[in-house]
Amino acid sequence: MQDDISGWSDWKQNFEGIEEISSPSELHGLLTGIVCVTEIPTPDEWLQILSTLDVPKLTDQALEILADETEDVSHALSEDELDYLPMLPDDEHTLAERVQALADWCAGVVLGFGLASGHIRSDEQELIESLQDVASVEFDESDDDEEGEESYQELYEFVRLIPVSLSMGRKKVAVAESPLLQNFHGKMKQAIDATESNSVVEMFTPHRPS
Numbered sequence: 001m002q003d004d005i006s007g008w009s010d011w012k013q014n015f016e017g018i019e020e021i022s023s024p025s026e027l028h029g030l031l032t033g034i035v036c037v038t039e040i041p042t043p044d045e046w047l048q049i050l051s052t053l054d055v056p057k058l059t060d061q062a063l064e065i066l067a068d069e070t071e072d073v074s075h076a077l078s079e080d081e082l083d084y085l086p087m088l089p090d091d092e093h094t095l096a097e098r099v100q101a102l103a104d105w106c107a108g109v110v111l112g113f114g115l116a117s118g119h120i121r122s123d124e125q126e127l128i129e130s131l132q133d134v135a136s137v138e139f140d141e142s143d144d145d146e147e148g149e150e151s152y153q154e155l156y157e158f159v160r161l162i163p164v165s166l167s168m169g170r171k172k173v174a175v176a177e178s179p180l181l182q183n184f185h186g187k188m189k190q191a192i193d194a195t196e197s198n199s200v201v202e203m204f205t206p207h208r209p210s
Helices: 002-006 008-015 024-035 043-052 060-078 095-116 125-135 146-159 162-167 179-197
Strands: none
Touching (some): 024 095, 060 162, 095 125, 095 179, 125 162
């Protein structure tokens, strides 16, 4: 299966079932959106980033898979070959599954880009809106035919290159200098204050579009 070649099988095994993330595809979109803006997060920075989303600590194997894919994605976005690929199930899965995974991926890109930057260049607003439109797509059983398959392929080819456009010409910032870890450091300070005062502190969780 192409799932084994693309890495989807490993992603599904290690990242499916995380309650705070809609699907492995959303996580891949999240990392993609982040590295459109920042330098490659270290494994430790990844743990901190996911902590801000209240994602439970990953296993060492899952963290290694995430870190390796982040490097691959960052390199793919910085090259001119346009060979970046979203992490999605292959065509042996139902069209409904693939449409949902693509929607999740788009939501993840928007989330990661927003958390890492918050700044949209004038020519990027339409691109972000396109991702948001696909993120809200709902599959209808009547679309499960050849025409629906063609529509999915067209959507896929359109949105998969949006991160390349978002990344192009952007000076990448260090993760520590981005807004990504601000909430993490805020949480750490709140936790310390709570420990010192023996009080319960409400933790802030960023709004997620998915």
